Amino acid sequence: MTSTPPDRAGSGQALKLSLGALGVVYGDIGTSPLYALRECFHGPHAMVASSDNVLGILSLIFWALILVVSIKYVAFILRADNRGEGGILALLALLLPGRGRTRPVPAGLVLLGLFGAALLYGDSMITPAISVLSAVEGLEVVTPALGKAVLPLTLAILVGLFAVQRHGTARVGAVFGPVMVVWFTVIGALGLVAVAREPAVLRAALPSYGAAFFRDNGLEGFLILGAVVLVVTGGEALYADMGHFGRRPIRLAWFGLVLPALLVNYFGQGALLLGSPDSARSPFYLLAPDWALYPLVALGTAATIIASQAVISGAFSLSRQAVQLGFCPRLSIVHTSREEIGQIYVPQVNGLLLFATAALVVGFRTSSNLAAAYGIAVAGTMTLTTVLFCVAARRCWRWSLPAVAAMGAAFLVLDGAFLIATLTKFLHGGWFPIVAALGIFTVMTTWSRGRRILAERLRASEQPLERFLERLPDDPPIRIPGTAIFLTSDPAGTPVALLQNIKHNRVLHARVGVLTVRTEEVPHVTAEERLDVEPLAHGFYRMVSWYGFMEHPDVPRLLDLARTKGFDCRLGDTTFFLGNETILATEIPGMAIWREKLFAYLARNAERATAFFRIPPERVIEVGTQVRF
Numbered sequence: 001m002t003s004t005p006p007d008r009a010g011s012g013q014a015l016k017l018s019l020g021a022l023g024v025v026y027g028d029i030g031t032s033p034l035y036a037l038r039e040c041f042h043g044p045h046a047m048v049a050s051s052d053n054v055l056g057i058l059s060l061i062f063w064a065l066i067l068v069v070s071i072k073y074v075a076f077i078l079r080a081d082n083r084g085e086g087g088i089l090a091l092l093a094l095l096l097p098g099r100g101r102t103r104p105v106p107a108g109l110v111l112l113g114l115f116g117a118a119l120l121y122g123d124s125m126i127t128p129a130i131s132v133l134s135a136v137e138g139l140e141v142v143t144p145a146l147g148k149a150v151l152p153l154t155l156a157i158l159v160g161l162f163a164v165q166r167h168g169t170a171r172v173g174a175v176f177g178p179v180m181v182v183w184f185t186v187i188g189a190l191g192l193v194a195v196a197r198e199p200a201v202l203r204a205a206l207p208s209y210g211a212a213f214f215r216d217n218g219l220e221g222f223l224i225l226g227a228v229v230l231v232v233t234g235g236e237a238l239y240a241d242m243g244h245f246g247r248r249p250i251r252l253a254w255f256g257l258v259l260p261a262l263l264v265n266y267f268g269q270g271a272l273l274l275g276s277p278d279s280a281r282s283p284f285y286l287l288a289p290d291w292a293l294y295p296l297v298a299l300g301t302a303a304t305i306i307a308s309q310a311v312i313s314g315a316f317s318l319s320r321q322a323v324q325l326g327f328c329p330r331l332s333i334v335h336t337s338r339e340e341i342g343q344i345y346v347p348q349v350n351g352l353l354l355f356a357t358a359a360l361v362v363g364f365r366t367s368s369n370l371a372a373a374y375g376i377a378v379a380g381t382m383t384l385t386t387v388l389f390c391v392a393a394r395r396c397w398r399w400s401l402p403a404v405a406a407m408g409a410a411f412l413v414l415d416g417a418f419l420i421a422t423l424t425k426f427l428h429g430g431w432f433p434i435v436a437a438l439g440i441f442t443v444m445t446t447w448s449r450g451r452r453i454l455a456e457r458l459r460a461s462e463q464p465l466e467r468f469l470e471r472l473p474d475d476p477p478i479r480i481p482g483t484a485i486f487l488t489s490d491p492a493g494t495p496v497a498l499l500q501n502i503k504h505n506r507v508l509h510a511r512v513g514v515l516t517v518r519t520e521e522v523p524h525v526t527a528e529e530r531l532d533v534e535p536l537a538h539g540f541y542r543m544v545s546w547y548g549f550m551e552h553p554d555v556p557r558l559l560d561l562a563r564t565k566g567f568d569c570r571l572g573d574t575t576f577f578l579g580n581e582t583i584l585a586t587e588i589p590g591m592a593i594w595r596e597k598l599f600a601y602l603a604r605n606a607e608r609a610t611a612f613f614r615i616p617p618e619r620v621i622e623v624g625t626q627v628r629f
Helices: 011-024 036-041 051-079 088-095 107-136 138-142 144-167 170-197 199-205 207-223 225-232 235-240 247-275 277-281 290-324 347-364 367-395 401-423 431-461 465-474 496-505 555-563 593-605
Strands: 478-487 507-519 531-535 540-547 574-584 620-628
Touching (some): 011 170, 011 247, 011 290, 036 051, 036 225, 036 247, 036 277, 036 367, 051 207, 051 235, 051 247, 088 235, 088 290, 088 367, 107 138, 107 144, 107 235, 107 347, 107 367, 107 431, 138 144, 138 290, 144 290, 144 347, 170 247, 207 225, 207 401, 225 401, 235 290, 235 367, 247 277, 367 401, 367 431, 431 593, 465 540, 478 496, 478 555, 496 507, 496 620, 507 555, 531 555
Parallel strands (some): 478 574, 507 540, 574 620
Antiparallel strands (some): 531 540
């Protein structure tokens, strides 16, 4: 495991990064008080707000935040960085074979990682819907007459949020941290006032109250974990955003402000329920005095917009990782900031999230209904992260088997309990993230398998590049001035586009580069490792370039680097030859026919290679080839 650069920052820089983490990392978990405790005592599966139940559930909430977030994620999972980057795909990439790692990974483990990533997309659809909806529902607390405005206002806010994504979030992001500081300060103060009135509620910190709750309520008490899990939503964001801020700033923000504010607010809501069980309909907003309700609704809406922005940005980043690792077709990736490489916009993903989020709001109509759909995605991702972390601890860092087993068993007991409890809500909305994840998982696995089959089919029709060069003098083509670059996935083979060009045009440029762009299972590749250039015979050069899964290929820049390594070329006199394969679904053994048709559809609709590799389109010649699957 390596330390991230932010972790080596001084105290002043660490505090600045902690402020940024408040605006990006903690929006999701920070807005959970809007609905988490309410779902335990209000709705179709609610518990009676008796004194014993309130203290028991508060005890479960307290220990969920301590055990799952503080210990599992902050103390352990944050250690599993892939050269500073975190997240379930970064963790999976850490296990995949690469330079220096040849040990194969069981296929089942890769599938688990991909399904965990697919669940995160489901989470990205639900989080904006439930967060913004729960905040705007505060208007009903102010006056029931405003209830009819909740859905239209929520949809308007969500449409506006997704519409501004194309412009980037750099300017807005500058205020995210300060707004979240105000949010956590306010919710902490509201909770503190209520706790001061009913200090007996602090007894819930004793684990005996949680144990007594399970003992007295049996299966019904266990199933309430399906609502308690809502307090740890966003725990995965701690890990996914580690590369932007580093472990130390994230930990400082968590223990310095976020955790105390959350605990005090939850205990304050519990104190309110002890004195007024009828407050279960909205314990968060009823903590505030009447004069503060409108400002609190406005602040809550701002906080949920920030939480949604963080999730949307996370989906963009996850998509880029999936493309670079070969689990997703090429997507249009727009960089919205010249200073921050992480500021990207993915139009296809943005449109999908907008459609799904709006449909969820219209279909479920209330945040209580959405809460049933929310927990499964969270619990499922947490469980799969634990499994991958344990494998990485054993394989990559050589932790002892007893230590890994003990840690894994402890975490899986927690994750498994939450997952089982949430699965009981499958028919009440929990089906949505599962169906969404299965759809995305099918696309990812089909694309990954299809690419391997396509590479095998093309390789079977190729000849080794060295053999081609040996035979070239036997029937030499006409050589013309300039440079030709042929992109290929196999640096050892002769590109099909090269063979077709000679066969039909009988010409060859004076300098020929055979370029392969590869993605490493690391987030970033150093400039020294970026490009290898190998001179061959007859003016040919073999070039292999490496990028990290958090980087975007840029072929014109590679030419600048190639000149320093002996390949003399200029963009103005270079022609790029790209293969354009048309996939024909057949009964040839490979994939099921429906998956072959899906792969063909994905290939047709993937972003064009010219745009993805940033090659000027006027310098490109595409050579078509039909491939029978």
